Amino acid sequence: MAAGPKALAEKAPCVIVDFDGLKGFSGREVVANLGRRWPGLSTRRIAFPGMARGEVYPEGMARSLEVPATREMLAALLRDAAGDAGVVGLPAILGMHRPDDVHAELVRLTGLAIYEIPTMPPSVPGVRLRELLEQALPNKGVTLIPQQKVTALAFDGDGATLGLADAYGPIRIRARAVILATGRFLSGGLLARRDGIREPLLDLPVTQPESRADWYGERYTDARGHAVHRAGIEVDADMRPLGRDGRPHNARLFAAGVVVAHQDWIRSRSGAGIAIATAYRAVTKAERVVREPAAEPAARS
Ligand SMILES: Cc1cc2nc3c(=O)[nH]c(=O)nc-3n(C[C@H](O)[C@H](O)[C@H](O)COP(=O)(O)OP(=O)(O)OC[C@H]3O[C@@H](n4cnc5c(N)ncnc54)[C@H](O)[C@@H]3O)c2cc1C
Numbered sequence: 001m002a003a004g005p006k007a008l009a010e011k012a013p014c015v016i017v018d019f020d021g022l023k024g025f026s027g028r029e030v031v032a033n034l035g036r037r038w039p040g041l042s043t044r045r046i047a048f049p050g051m052a053r054g055e056v057y058p059e060g061m062a063r064s065l066e067v068p069a070t071r072e073m074l075a076a077l078l079r080d081a082a083g084d085a086g087v088v089g090l091p092a093i094l095g096m097h098r099p100d101d102v103h104a105e106l107v108r109l110t111g112l113a114i115y116e117i118p119t120m121p122p123s124v125p126g127v128r129l130r131e132l133l134e135q136a137l138p139n140k141g142v143t144l145i146p147q148q149k150v151t152a153l154a155f156d157g158d159g160a161t162l163g164l165a166d167a168y169g170p171i172r173i174r175a176r177a178v179i180l181a182t183g184r185f186l187s188g189g190l191l192a193r194r195d196g197i198r199e200p201l202l203d204l205p206v207t208q209p210e211s212r213a214d215w216y217g218e219r220y221t222d223a224r225g226h227a228v229h230r231a232g233i234e235v236d237a238d239m240r241p242l243g244r245d246g247r248p249h250n251a252r253l254f255a256a257g258v259v260v261a262h263q264d265w266i267r268s269r270s271g272a273g274i275a276i277a278t279a280y281r282a283v284t285k286a287e288r289v290v291r292e293p294a295a296e297p298a299a300r301s
Pocket of ligand 1: 188
């Protein structure tokens with residue numbers, strides 16, 4: 001992606017290439033937004049090799065570019081689309097598993113500087129990152145239990161026990177500390193009910209508008225935003241969720257991400273920033289608890 005901002009800074013002649021049948025990515029839109037600042041910016045639409053009819057999807061295009069013949073065909077089309085420009089911007093489709101290789105090969109075949117622009121979810125860079133983490137984390141001693149939700153969480157004197165199940169049966173995890181990072185409504189970290197908003201795992205109190213009628217303003221475009229988007233659980237300065245008595249629910253419980261109240265990531269466009277910053281603090285604080293002596297090791301049974 002780095003060649004994009006570089007070309008913009010240099011005002012280098014650049015063509016944004018988009019594709020027949022690809023929704024959610026428009027070269028015209030990019031040019032409409034940036035054209036005044038970037039006079040040498042233009043756009044061309046082409047048909048993706050082998051996918052000339054109907055709708056095309058970034059993931060399918062990315063996987064198809066792992067085949068050398070597709071790269072060669074696309075390279076020929078890009079050379080033609082670029083005309084006199086030396087830089088081409090593409091939606092992020094340059095391979096799923098070895099994007100650097102796909103990118104380098106297309107640069108070699110075309111002689112152009114080529115960069116990717118992320119597309120809407122599920123976007124290829126997101127899938128790449130996820131697959132990378134799924135490969136790398138187990139090597140760091142992390143056990144991933146994907147697609148399953150913790151259904152029970154209980155604390156005792158020296159740790160916590162989490163309960164869930166996968167296709168092989170029940171799983172019990174012993175932990176010295178727990179970070180609740182279950183997200184908001186879409187991910188199931190908060191439940192919106194007719195009678196109010198709930199945190200389903202521990203039934204932690206949720207700061208929320210007094211009544212459901214106050215969740216949304218009258219106007220969708222209300223400049224103050226909508227109160228429901230600031231709902232969430234309260235935490236103290238150490239990112240420990242607070243119980244109904246205003247004290248930490250448990251010294252071993254921490255929270256991170258958008259489950260935490262008083263932030264409206266939709267309006268502030270800062271969902272990832274909030275997730276990363278709060279996770280940093282929660283992990284730093286949880287680490288202290290984990291390092292305390294005489295705690296039990298985590299185990300899976
Ligand atoms: C369509 C869309 C586009 C977005 N675009 C942007 C963007 O461009 N930039 C940006 O900064 N932000 C963006 N965001 C916001 C960003 O995705 C979120 O703010 C961010 O992912 C929040 O991170 P989180 O870890 O708190 O929660 P989430 O990413 O929601 O993760 C919570 C996870 O917890 C899991 N979970 C829930 N309950 C349990 C349980 N009981 N046991 C185990 N696991 C559980 C869920 O399955 C989920 O995987 C976008 C969000 C959406 C929906």
